[in-house]
Amino acid sequence: MRRTVAEHQQAVLEVLARAWKGEAGAPLLHDAGTRVPLADAAGRVLAAELRAPIDLPPFANSQMDGFAVWAEARQEQPKDVDSATSTVYRVAAAIPAGILPPRLEAGTAAPIMTGAMLPEGANAVVPVEQAHPAHFPAEGGTVELPATAPGTFVRARGSDLPAGSAAIPAGALLNAAHIGLASALGRSSLMVRPRPRVLLVTTGDEVLLPGDPRAADGLPEGRIFDANMALLRANLQQAGVEVVLAPVVLDDPHALLEVLDGYVDTVDLVLSTGGISAGAFEVVKQALSGLEVDFVSLALQPGGPQALGSYKGVPFIGFPGNPVSGAVSFELFLRPALAQLLGAPAPRRRVLAALERPLSSPAGRYQVRRGIYEGPEYESAASVREVGGPSSHLLGALAQANALIHIPAGVTELHAGAKVEVWLL
Numbered sequence: 001m002r003r004t005v006a007e008h009q010q011a012v013l014e015v016l017a018r019a020w021k022g023e024a025g026a027p028l029l030h031d032a033g034t035r036v037p038l039a040d041a042a043g044r045v046l047a048a049e050l051r052a053p054i055d056l057p058p059f060a061n062s063q064m065d066g067f068a069v070w071a072e073a074r075q076e077q078p079k080d081v082d083s084a085t086s087t088v089y090r091v092a093a094a095i096p097a098g099i100l101p102p103r104l105e106a107g108t109a110a111p112i113m114t115g116a117m118l119p120e121g122a123n124a125v126v127p128v129e130q131a132h133p134a135h136f137p138a139e140g141g142t143v144e145l146p147a148t149a150p151g152t153f154v155r156a157r158g159s160d161l162p163a164g165s166a167a168i169p170a171g172a173l174l175n176a177a178h179i180g181l182a183s184a185l186g187r188s189s190l191m192v193r194p195r196p197r198v199l200l201v202t203t204g205d206e207v208l209l210p211g212d213p214r215a216a217d218g219l220p221e222g223r224i225f226d227a228n229m230a231l232l233r234a235n236l237q238q239a240g241v242e243v244v245l246a247p248v249v250l251d252d253p254h255a256l257l258e259v260l261d262g263y264v265d266t267v268d269l270v271l272s273t274g275g276i277s278a279g280a281f282e283v284v285k286q287a288l289s290g291l292e293v294d295f296v297s298l299a300l301q302p303g304g305p306q307a308l309g310s311y312k313g314v315p316f317i318g319f320p321g322n323p324v325s326g327a328v329s330f331e332l333f334l335r336p337a338l339a340q341l342l343g344a345p346a347p348r349r350r351v352l353a354a355l356e357r358p359l360s361s362p363a364g365r366y367q368v369r370r371g372i373y374e375g376p377e378y379e380s381a382a383s384v385r386e387v388g389g390p391s392s393h394l395l396g397a398l399a400q401a402n403a404l405i406h407i408p409a410g411v412t413e414l415h416a417g418a419k420v421e422v423w424l425l
Ligand SMILES: Nc1nc2c(c(=O)[nH]1)N[C@H]1C(S)=C(S)[C@@H](COP(=O)(O)OP(=O)(O)OC[C@H]3O[C@@H](n4cnc5c(N)ncnc54)[C@H](O)[C@@H]3O)O[C@H]1N2
Pocket: 202, 203, 204, 206, 207, 224, 225, 226, 227, 228, 229, 273, 274, 275, 276, 277, 278, 279, 282, 302, 303, 304, 305, 319, 320, 321, 322, 323, 325, 392
């Protein structure tokens, strides 16, 4: 029996957890955390809860451009100047944002700008549109304002977050709002969990990197330009992983072992691509068979051949060489394990969508097809259509896709309109 997708997901998780987890499930990679400037913190995982060191907002301030006044407590609140309820005030000095304003004298109204500090002696703001005249008269002039209630258009000190309260929990995957909040709380750096260093090893005699002088006069016959190193490096980087790139390894087991030995002490995971199936020159298989790496065949397409184990105590994962197989393997096995063990990257969003066109799939194989997903609109449900076909060399189609369509192993025919699980890329 071939190994199922779920079994291999579990196996990958266990290999990584065993190597990375500290004692008693302590933070991963055996390290409490590392301090990074805010500019580098997006996508990282917060190591320890951030408590607000100050009130946010730090002082009571105006929510509107208007007039700061003292309002007596009263029931209703007229919207516009009404001579029965309005009051004529003497205009005090204007209060821009950024200053400590003088106390507001009784009977005066101070022009105040959005975000400016409410002066002592004021407890409400009347927007300038509600004033008569509806602009800011010079200091010493007069303005007629409708009655208002205490607290109106005032953002109270600490009304967003009081000092000492929990601002961002430990383990949060830091997004733009978290970074903005940390900055508003006066932090220029944050303690984040360490991220894994992953050695990415691309194999194959046929593979040339773009820019290789051997392709200066055009791609030599029989050669291809690399896709996997570039694709998986981008995937890993977007997942917040630190990538160490090995040079492209020829189909020579000794060359591969030499590269691994040169890097293995400095990384938390080795990820290879290619060289693991049934050919005569399978470099990864030849170099690592008999060592601590299993070569398995999954009931999966693309991504059927997989390697998993360790090399000199460091977790080792081998993805198949076809570019789409590597990309799908990353989404199925590595991204979920990283998300679960480290808190980053964010898992892919999984939704149900109706197939726009029928699909068939081989019996006994879990298939992952590339699709174009369209989210629910006002009058239409979520739908998805395949782009390209099932073959794992169709990189052009992968680049058009925004979703992976999952077809379970037992399903061979799906009619148009059938609901399928879709992972949004
Ligand atoms: N007799 C069998 N043949 C194959 C089987 C099988 O079960 N029996 N499985 C097929 C499947 S499925 C896959 S997937 C591939 C996996 O092969 P490998 O992991 O050994 O990868 P390679 O043979 O090295 O390469 C496969 C394919 O990908 C191209 N490639 C490799 N590296 C790159 C790169 N960096 N950038 C772009 N393209 C790359 C390579 O040229 C091959 O075309 O095996 C099937 N065969």
